[in-house]
Amino acid sequence: MPAIEVEALVKVYPDGTRAVDGISFGVEDGEFFGFLGPNGAGKSTTIKMLTTLLKKTSGKVAVSGHDLDKNPQSIRRAIGVQAQETGVDEDLTGRENLELMGHLYGVSGGQLKQRVEGLLKLVGLEAEADKRAGYYSGGMKKRLDLASSLVHSPRILFLDEPTTGLDPQSRAAIWTYLKDLNRKEKVTIFLTTQYMEEADRLCDRIAIIDQGKIVASGTPSQLKTEIGADVITITMPESELVDHPERREEAMRLLEAVPGVASVTAFESGVSAYVRNGGSVVPDVVRALDNAKVNLGSISLSSPSLDDVFLKHTGRRIRPEELKKPGRSMMFGRRRRR
């Protein structure tokens, strides 16, 4: 039985925005599945619908075998959710946060105590467990939040950009926990991210989502090999691109004619060529452009990344944006931050 089944899911907001535009996908039991896309692509909207927080406009959703319309309560019992905002209560200690969530999931007594200890250990917050979460750093809060979504030992975990806004160390720590959860405890994970590296490292399979639609899906290596063995990325001077936009088109035409080039895509600051054997093609590419007097900014050869996959399918690059949260004020406007 698949853990998540989604068919023609649509969300239209009251203002007419089609945030999710008819997506279909499935996640197998035990799979680590990723939704990769830029800000505003519809990732959060999708996760909110799948986790019963937001009403869908149309489509069919089943999570853990339960129909979303008929049985949201069974879905809630089966899943753990970490939202984009860390919903920890800053006036409660780390331990109290976990205990509260445990109680709400119906876990109690010795079982809860044991689970809480185990989770504090898992996310490395034992030493700070009895300090108020308001004094935690951003990374610690995220870890606490992750722990609290696991308190009832869910078999399916939804994570909405779990590492956005974190420093590299915290990010790496979270990656380790997530990998362990998936590999060792066989928890099915559905994750959204705007970081290629995150999707690449963690996910068994990903779907690339842009403007409410899934534009490509498969294993990261499948997606990358689909576009060619190597990518030649050529940037052009900005002045040239602004004053002579036709030069970019000319460059694309020239590149397409070079033997060994499979396809060419334009992006903001230049063009990318997907080639079968990069090393031997680069000299031809440079020669072709040079003969036509196209000014070059830089030229680089690399293996394709998921970013190239995204570029190939959307004509744009993913530029991760850090979350800009509205100023969170405590009761009566007091702020407590660290």
Add this chain to the structure above:
Amino acid sequence: MGLLGESYYFFRRAIKKLVRNPIVLLFSLIQPIIFLFIFTQLFDGFANLPNWGQIAGVTTYLAFAAPGIIMMNAFSSALQSGVTMVDDIQSGFMDKVLVTPARRSSILLGRMMADAVRIIVQSVILIALALPIGAVASNGIGGIAAVIGIIAFFGLAWAGISHSIGLRTKNQQAVFSAGFLLTFPLMFMSTMLVPQDLINRDWIRGVSQYNPISFAVNAIRSLMILPFSSWGAPNWTALEQSLLVIAGIAVLSLGSAILAFKKVVE
């Protein structure tokens, strides 16, 4: 786990937050304390009116005003309750709770039980401050207990309005402003601080008479200053009326809060 069990966890959380931010509790006490200690002295001269004792039922202005000031606190404190809801929505805590299988209604119920406790604690502090300086409690502990019971009920009824505003606007400033706009006119055009018979302007007297605040204030004032032994049928009727008025407000405001909450939940 039952509704009450789940509500209890939300209640306990709210109480913990309150204990750890005592400033929130004390902050809203500042205004009623100023009224209790300074305003009552400023208007002490009311008691020199020839028929004051007859109009007010007590000899000093402080003894008359104290029940009103205690109610004033309950009113303004209740009208700030919604701020906490907004905080939970903005912080993401609400979403976190909404993905759990806990009953939706327990979130509101637990929160409102904590609102009632907050108002009771504040009222006990104010009564403890008011009694030594001249407030009267003619019906002893029993009377005070009844007063606090009514105040808690009154507070809950108005807290619903505040939660409703908080849930609908998701804006703390809106909750504060609405609370302020409601408290000021309703408070002054009531029998909170001035006996009905001393109001000259007919329209203000009219507003004061039918002001829902007046019903509640009159009830707790009788409970505090008039010994039960001398209560007549009109006093009991007044008490019943005040409870009915508060119940009416409670039904409206809680209904509105529950509807607003359902919208958020969707």
